[in-house]
Amino acid sequence: MGLSRLDRTETMEKKSDDRPARRRDGKEERMGRAGVVLIVCLCTLPFLVFLFRAPAVWHNAAKLTATAGGLVNVSRPSVAGGGADELFGGLLAPGSDRRACLSRYQSPRYYKHSPYAPSPHLLQKLRDYEARHKKCGPGTPPYAKSVDHLSSGSSSTEDDECNYVVWIPYNGLGNRMLSLLSTFLYALLTGRVLLVHSTDDFTDLFCEPFPGGTWALPPDFPVADMSRLGARSNESYGNLLDGKKISNDPAKATARSVPPYVYLHLAHDLRRSDRLFYCNDDQLVLAKVNWLLLQNDFYFVPALYDMAEFEGELRRLFPAMESASHLLGRYLFHPSNSVWGMITRYYHSYLAQADERIGVQIRMFSWASIPVDDMYDQIMACSRRERILPYVDGDEANTTSTAADGSNKSKAILIASLQGEYYERIKSTYYEHAAEGGGRVGVFQPSHEERQTMGQRSHNQKALAEIYLLSFSDVLLTTGISTFGYMSSSLAGLRPTMLMIAKDHKVPETPCVRAVSMEPCFHMTPDVKCRGKAVNKEELSRHVKECEDVPKGMKWIKGIKLVD
Incomplete structure (x- = not known):
């Protein structure tokens, strides 16, 4: 198993170099130096606290009740009912022991979208x-x-x-x-x-x-x-x-x-x-x-x-x-208290302060792999086309300013991927170039396991935590035909933009597509002759469509999905 990596970068504003002239008086000079040291220590302390607490965010599940019980600075309430309805409009039945499953009652405070009320x-x-x-x-x-x-x-x-x-x-x-x-x-x-x-x-x-x-x-x-x-x-x-x-x-x-x-x-x-x-x-x-x-x-x-x-x-x-x-x-699905602790600690440490959260889920399938450089270029091409990630100053492909659309807001980009390369490249983009409009941009990746590990509980716990962190996003960019991405979108209540997967290990001509519904794709049509009563196929065909994220001509996947 790879070690969890909790990293962060922000756009850095240039500081002016206007420093006060040094005093020649020895005493005042010594006091000035002491003051500078004191100021530097005070300014550095929050960063040091952040730096040294970061590796522990995924851990210490035993402290969950204490840390998750006092929620602060939770983002916008769920759309449904105009507030954080902890039972999702009656979808959940009231329970007696709230401490036994904290996520059951607290997750509505984190979701940004609730587009459908239960019938x-x-x-x-x-x-x-x-x-x-x-x-x-x-x-x-x-x-x-x-x-x-x-x-x-x-x-x-x-x-x-x-x-x-x-x-x-x-x-x-x-x-x-x-x-x-x-x-x-x-x-x-x-x-x-x-x-x-x-x-x-x-x-x-x-x-x-x-x-x-x-x-x-x-x-x-x-x-x-x-x-x-x-x-x-x-x-x-x-x-x-x-x-x-x-x-x-x-x-x-x-x-x-x-x-x-x-x-x-x-x-x-x-x-x-x-x-x-x-x-x-x-x-x-x-x-x-x-x-x-x-x-x-x-x-x-x-x-x-x-x-x-x-x-x-x-x-x-x-x-x-x-x-x-x-x-x-x-x-x-309600994450266990130990997994919920991982989710909430990470969220409040890295994502809660941002005005907008952008979830990016990247999955490279062995049978549809392309070089890392090509995949990164595909991600950025899709982002420019669908206006997902913030533009940076000097981006020649940006022909329309996004400042009027609120790009000066702070944004947190959450990367969920088995690999760390995409995180490093996207982080470097916003480290080396200011976001257009001056908004702060943070780039985060909770873990990079390098490969999917079957049969290991800790691996599944991290994966579940990242599914939920993605589901708290305002915007989602996921990988086509990935069930990980499907589950995140369904919980989020979002129609994601989906990266098209490579066919024959070639970069897809169309980098991504917008989902026509948040429903997952069924990666197999039954293709069987049935006896007995049949449904109205003409009526059904209006609501069951071929999946937009399955490449044309891929014979072994014939996906269908529900649409309205």
């Missing part, structure tokens, strides 16, 4: 789900009964009170969050209880989201070693269909004819028969199964709209289709 139907659906989770979650009689059935290998019965979907973590943190969000929506639509198979690298990331119950799957769950499950597992839905061990004819499927559990392999390497999950008739069959174990690394919400069983309910839940990931993300 009354979504609020009722969430309250109903919370009651179901409290009734059916681990430690309850219905849960014990269902686990007994599973242990005995018997199929579910018609009188089972509760059905479950178990989410199995897979791939990087951004993928996991979007996959978990999608699975939660699937649980809402199907009346199931969501449980999380929490691996060590997924613990101490999030608070429990459901009042009065846990979403953590108990360690004595009878399906052992779920990490072995994959595309070739006998228990997968596709292989059960291929082996004639389950029928996808709703007329033939009953609660006693289906297996006690079905594994749903919906990750990027799913087989064609696994894709039948996205068919309406197959959903009617899966509704008979007591336990579903789901592994996925996509945001598959757009595909749910293609099922007649769910389409009407989805439209009632989200009248603005663009709001799905935004509202569900703010409902479901």
Whole structure:
């Protein structure tokens, strides 16, 4: 793991060299020297305090309650309701122990945008789900009964009170969050209880989201070693269909004819028969199964709209289709106290004083890499084109002054990247050149891990902290097809500008695009022929579009996203 780097630079104003003449009187000269030393010490002290406290900002999580409890100089309140509504307009249910999850109540003070209020139907659906989770979650009689059935290998019965979907973590943190969000929506639509198979690298990331119950799957769950499950597992839905061990004819499927559990392999390497999950008739069959174990690394919400069983309910839940990931993300994800401490300490140490915060997320994929020089040039070309980063004096590409647009405001640029090179270059730009209009510019990067590390909790905690720091931005520049960037934008409630990724390791002709909605891209179209009731494809086509950040002609990614 690379060490965290907390660094800072600001535009530097030239000081005049007008110094008072030195006195010839010895005593007065000595007193003058002492005064100068005193003044220098006093002026230097804040910088020294800043310098020596900086490396500790990511750490000392035990002091969270003391440091995060007394918030000062928090930026503009959320748009919704004209103030910092700590329950997001009723999206969150009131909790009893506020100290158990500080982020749940404090995060509304940091978000700059809340463009969509939750619909009354979504609020009722969430309250109903919370009651179901409290009734059916681990430690309850219905849960014990269902686990007994599973242990005995018997199929579910018609009188089972509760059905479950178990989410199995897979791939990087951004993928996991979007996959978990999608699975939660699937649980809402199907009346199931969501449980999380929490691996060590997924613990101490999030608070429990459901009042009065846990979403953590108990360690004595009878399906052992779920990490072995994959595309070739006998228990997968596709292989059960291929082996004639389950029928996808709703007329033939009953609660006693289906297996006690079905594994749903919906990750990027799913087989064609696994894709039948996205068919309406197959959903009617899966509704008979007591336990579903789901592994996925996509945001598959757009595909749910293609099922007649769910389409009407989805439209009632989200009248603005663009709001799905935004509202569900703010409902479901609340950083644990240890991660929230990392977030708030960094924010108040480096970002809070700025008039505007600009988030820049840079991801270089190994299969779409270009030289650092080219990537930096692409970032700056995009910034000039979309007016994202402040102009600097002497920039020949700047043909329009931005001073009239408020460029004299102080700005904080937050860089989130595995690499440190882009931070160094952008920092140098504002160190060597004054920002046009005279505004102060600070450039910051919380960490540079150099490479993505799977299976390490500390790595995931830093990544989660940076996702949230980005989500507190006024403006976002993210990397196309990056789930890290998608999650930041969804939480922020912003339509980002997205850097186009390279195709065949060549610099893209168009440096970036503006997102048409804040919804993440589903990086796979199901591409499967379904039987049963179908939705109105013409109507759906107006709201499900090809993703603007997927390069044309890239055959192995055919992304779709929701738009209004």
